[in-house]
Amino acid sequence: MAIAKQYTVNELLRRFQLNVTDSRKKILQLFLNQQEALAHADIEKKAGEKFDRVTVYRTLQTFVEKGLIHSIPTADNSILYALCKDDCTEGHHQDHHIHFVCEQCEKTACLDQVNIPEIKLPLGFKKEKIDVVISGICKACS
Amino acid sequence: MAIAKQYTVNELLRRFQLNVTDSRKKILQLFLNQQEALAHADIEKKAGEKFDRVTVYRTLQTFVEKGLIHSIPTADNSILYALCKDDCTEGHHQDHHIHFVCEQCEKTACLDQVNIPEIKLPLGFKKEKIDVVISGICKACS
DNA sequence: AACACATTGCAACAAAGTTGCAAAAAACAA
DNA sequence: TTGTTTTTTGCAACTTTGTTGCAATGTGTT
Numbered sequence: 001m002a003i004a005k006q007y008t009v010n011e012l013l014r015r016f017q018l019n020v021t022d023s024r025k026k027i028l029q030l031f032l033n034q035q036e037a038l039a040h041a042d043i044e045k046k047a048g049e050k051f052d053r054v055t056v057y058r059t060l061q062t063f064v065e066k067g068l069i070h071s072i073p074t075a076d077n078s079i080l081y082a083l084c085k086d087d088c089t090e091g092h093h094q095d096h097h098i099h100f101v102c103e104q105c106e107k108t109a110c111l112d113q114v115n116i117p118e119i120k121l122p123l124g125f126k127k128e129k130i131d132v133v134i135s136g137i138c139k140a141c142s
Numbered sequence: 143m144a145i146a147k148q149y150t151v152n153e154l155l156r157r158f159q160l161n162v163t164d165s166r167k168k169i170l171q172l173f174l175n176q177q178e179a180l181a182h183a184d185i186e187k188k189a190g191e192k193f194d195r196v197t198v199y200r201t202l203q204t205f206v207e208k209g210l211i212h213s214i215p216t217a218d219n220s221i222l223y224a225l226c227k228d229d230c231t232e233g234h235h236q237d238h239h240i241h242f243v244c245e246q247c248e249k250t251a252c253l254d255q256v257n258i259p260e261i262k263l264p265l266g267f268k269k270e271k272i273d274v275v276i277s278g279i280c281k282a283c284s
Numbered sequence: 285a286a287c288a289c290a291t292t293g294c295a296a297c298a299a300a301g302t303t304g305c306a307a308a309a310a311a312c313a314a
Numbered sequence: 315t316t317g318t319t320t321t322t323t324g325c326a327a328c329t330t331t332g333t334t335g336c337a338a339t340g341t342g343t344t
Contacts, residue, residue: 019282019311019321020311021310021321021323022323023307023322023323027225051323051324052323052324052325053301053321053324054323054324055322057300057301058322059322069207070320071217073215073218073219073275074215075215076215077215077219077221078300079219100263101277111263111264111267112263113264114261114263114264116261117259119240119259119276120251121253121276122256122281123281124280125253125278125281126278127276127277127278128245128276128277128278129278130274130276130277131217131275131276132272132273132274133215134261134263134267134270134271134273135272135273136263136267137267137270138266138267139265142266142267142268150338161289161290161291161342163292163340165291165342166291166296182331183331193292194292194293194294194335195332196293196294196332196334197291197293199332204291218303220331
């Protein structure tokens with residue numbers, strides 16, 4: 001299901017079969033307003049009025065399960081979350097885009113334009129999902 | 143610097159300019175005996191006699207800094223460690239191999255044979271480092 | 285052996301994440 | 315709208331994970 005800006009937060013939540021609540025609206029809005037990926041801590045801080053830490057955990061988990069956002073593991077052992085641009089469905093994320101981590105501004109973005117070339121695995125290995133994280137200097141910083 | 147099995151643990155530690163201690167020998171031996179990547183928790187458990195949690199943290203950190211092992215971030219927000227097969231040097235890891243996570247046995251391995259194809263980034267982005275994690279079913283499980 | 289230096293383990297702490305449960309809010313039905 | 319059911323929230327208590335300072339111990343060197 002595609003997440004496009006023409007939908008309101010309420011409409012989006014409905015489309016993803018989620019009850020419309022305050023925390024979900026605020027947190028989803030955060031993602032819509034934002035280019036780069038967000039960490040749990042960012043969300044706790046930026047979500048305007050403060051929600052309980054537990055609520056943020058549970059909201060993110062729900063969003064991932066329903067396919068609104070996907071998670072990106074990072075080198076420093078934390079998880080970032082970003083909106084799923086398209087064809088992510090409940091339980092199965094198609095992250096066929098790459099993630100770019102800027103070493104200067106430390107922001108992480110999804111590069112939707114870039115395709116991941118086919119990678120041939122040795123005999124016997126079956127590929128289900130591929131995650132590519134490239135770090136370097138982003139467009140804004142160079 | 144290449145890590146080959148013909149060297150003893152002691153020799154390896156010396157070569158990487160590390161003092162030879164009990165915990166370092168035991169932990170390095172663990173990695174040498176093992177195909178797949180290890181999590182901090184695995185190491186605490188498997189390291190025969192128990193070392194303090196702090197010692198394990200510090201030993202792993204030292205090994206990463208000196209280039210004996212490299213770390214692999216995982217989707218469930220934990221870090222795995224694996225031996226560096228070759229050309230990793232102090233402070234700079236050349237992880238030009240991919241990591242494969244089996245969804246069945248949950249083991250993570252480095253596929254050294256597989257090369258990462260060139261990925262063209264949009265104008266303005268400068269690539270420094272690339273991490274590829276593929277999940278699916280491994281050879282042993284299929 | 286004696287020295288300098290590096291490493292360890294303990295304790296205390298900080299941060300991150302989880303669970304159960306009662307209260308509050310949302311959805312649903314009449 | 316009102317009442318009923320179901321979902322979500324926030325709190326408290328807890329577990330797990332990771333960090334820091336420091337005294338004691340171990341390692342390398344002469």
